Amino acid sequence: MSRNVADVLWEMLANAGVKRCYGIVGDALNPVIDGLRRNGKIEFVHVRHEEYGVFAAVAEAYLTGNPVAVCGTAGPGVVHLFNGLMDARKEGAPVIAIAGDVETKLIDTSALEELNPYKFFETASLYTGRLVNPEQARAIINTAILTAVTEKGPTVISIPGDVAAADAAGQSTEIRIPNAPVFRPSDADLNRLAKMIDDARSVAIFGGDGCRDARDEVLQLAERLKAPVGYSFRGKQWLEHDNPNAVGMTGLLGYGGAYGAIQDADLLLMLGTDFPFSEFLPGDKVKKVQIDKNPKHIGRRTAVDLGLVGDIKATVSALLKNVKAKTDTRLLDKHVAETKSFHELLQHYVVKGPGIKPIRPEFLAATLSELAADDAMFFVDTGTACIWMARHVTGSRNRRIFGSFSWASMANAAPNAFGAQLAYPGRQTIAICGDGGFTMLALGDLLTQVERKTPVVQIILNNGSLDFVNIEQQEAGIIPFGVEFKNPNFAKVAEAMGAKGIRIEEPGDVRDGLAAALAHKTGPVVVDAVVDPFALSLPSHVPLHTAKGFTLSLAKQVWSGKMDTVIKTVERNVRLV
Numbered sequence: 001m002s003r004n005v006a007d008v009l010w011e012m013l014a015n016a017g018v019k020r021c022y023g024i025v026g027d028a029l030n031p032v033i034d035g036l037r038r039n040g041k042i043e044f045v046h047v048r049h050e051e052y053g054v055f056a057a058v059a060e061a062y063l064t065g066n067p068v069a070v071c072g073t074a075g076p077g078v079v080h081l082f083n084g085l086m087d088a089r090k091e092g093a094p095v096i097a098i099a100g101d102v103e104t105k106l107i108d109t110s111a112l113e114e115l116n117p118y119k120f121f122e123t124a125s126l127y128t129g130r131l132v133n134p135e136q137a138r139a140i141i142n143t144a145i146l147t148a149v150t151e152k153g154p155t156v157i158s159i160p161g162d163v164a165a166a167d168a169a170g171q172s173t174e175i176r177i178p179n180a181p182v183f184r185p186s187d188a189d190l191n192r193l194a195k196m197i198d199d200a201r202s203v204a205i206f207g208g209d210g211c212r213d214a215r216d217e218v219l220q221l222a223e224r225l226k227a228p229v230g231y232s233f234r235g236k237q238w239l240e241h242d243n244p245n246a247v248g249m250t251g252l253l254g255y256g257g258a259y260g261a262i263q264d265a266d267l268l269l270m271l272g273t274d275f276p277f278s279e280f281l282p283g284d285k286v287k288k289v290q291i292d293k294n295p296k297h298i299g300r301r302t303a304v305d306l307g308l309v310g311d312i313k314a315t316v317s318a319l320l321k322n323v324k325a326k327t328d329t330r331l332l333d334k335h336v337a338e339t340k341s342f343h344e345l346l347q348h349y350v351v352k353g354p355g356i357k358p359i360r361p362e363f364l365a366a367t368l369s370e371l372a373a374d375d376a377m378f379f380v381d382t383g384t385a386c387i388w389m390a391r392h393v394t395g396s397r398n399r400r401i402f403g404s405f406s407w408a409s410m411a412n413a414a415p416n417a418f419g420a421q422l423a424y425p426g427r428q429t430i431a432i433c434g435d436g437g438f439t440m441l442a443l444g445d446l447l448t449q450v451e452r453k454t455p456v457v458q459i460i461l462n463n464g465s466l467d468f469v470n471i472e473q474q475e476a477g478i479i480p481f482g483v484e485f486k487n488p489n490f491a492k493v494a495e496a497m498g499a500k501g502i503r504i505e506e507p508g509d510v511r512d513g514l515a516a517a518l519a520h521k522t523g524p525v526v527v528d529a530v531v532d533p534f535a536l537s538l539p540s541h542v543p544l545h546t547a548k549g550f551t552l553s554l555a556k557q558v559w560s561g562k563m564d565t566v567i568k569t570v571e572r573n574v575r576l577v
């Protein structure tokens, strides 16, 4: 039977474990998609916007660990993939982009829709192969798949339609994905580390996404060292729940005693984290050890006294064999107590929530956390949703929390949730969306969810603004500008599109509204929650310039006649400011 390059492509992707390809068809891609149809093993997920497809693929790839394909046609279709591929790069998701390319006879002629894939994808892609000759097929496809899976990030196969349709008879489609090796520092380095730990009066741990498979080992180490455990947003879901040493997050979303714990410790162990906010990490007075699988992460956010390269699970397991137990619990006790009292402060708006209108997002998030399933998957838009999620949604061994935490793009949550629901059908899937984020990307593809009857719960924080930027501007001491907009009734819009719509305006309706949304299993639901746009948040550790800026902004607003805004802001946040 004759076989063309497109057949080889899909057969190899299927053999590598790809189950879905998200995208939009078009001219250059037609022969490629024809191959997908013939192959029959990979589901084509027809979305309305290529970027939505990539964010869905990122969540599927991150959560399952399997490679996922996306596609876009030459030029504009390919360009729509880009933001999602940057997200895949930053979040560490094995996504393989099949990029349509102009016919080979038109390459470098400035043809319609022509785009140089090498230049265009350079920033996002870990490997870009341009398939201009059928003889390259096996080598390029193999490299794209292996690079995506082993280096955990996006790769691109750029393929002109004429090459996709070209004969590839006799080409092998076998592909072997190697298991991850046991990867840890040498015994000599581990001994050095053990000695530093033994010599330290107190130790704190700060963990990131690299602790994903190492929760048990890290908790055992923390218990042995009486070390408080702080984490980045990406580390929270692995390290916070059921951990008596947990002290919360540091950074702009920070809460609890994490900031203090890592500043007060004699020695800080940074485990699998590339936490980017250097100003929240301690200076020279704290000794620092960083362990990461990626050598390029070592020492780039803060100078370290020892940097070790290795997988956190393998490294900490080996370390546990020769590190002595500590008995002094003062650092731990102090910062666990601090975490507890910060938590009580945070409960203010949760407890008072039922009586406050407009609805406090803290109350909404805490109620959602209480009602959601033990294995729910939560996705958060970049924006204030991250603050409420970080502070008020409780994790568990089986819950998952995901967002554009390292790339920080808006509008990720709904497509993330869509991809996760396709990968784990029937599992509770919740997207907490900004109204800016939802109208940026999620609205069009709500139709995709409706058509497929995908049970995704989308909760829109309807605050009529780009609120996170509103807060940023105030923190910088400038008058909020360019952040307000008017919204429709999203529940009505959703109903008109064929989804279930629930509008919540009254605090007293929060619980029943969310419960009804979570109970809806036959298709997508959109909860339009009208929340307080003045729900300002400050991190647990407020840098001096921020506090000053905040006051300055309030002052500027008074001078410009926005007194009502100032009063509302102060009145509603008096407990936290």
Ligand SMILES: Cc1ncc(C[n+]2csc(CCOP(=O)(O)OP(=O)(O)O)c2C)c(N)n1
Residues within 6 Å of the ligand: 381, 382, 383, 384, 385, 408, 409, 410, 433, 434, 435, 436, 437, 438, 461, 463, 465, 466, 467, 468, 469
């Ligand atoms: C694609 C993109 N554009 C702009 C930004 C800058 N930005 C970060 S958060 C944010 C506001 C998000 O607004 P919304 O989705 O309404 O969420 P809110 O903060 O109001 O809850 C903006 C504009 C970004 N991160 N990504």
Ligand SMILES: [Mg+2]
Residues within 6 Å of the ligand: 434, 435, 436, 461, 462, 463, 464, 465, 466, 467
């Ligand atoms: Mg908003």
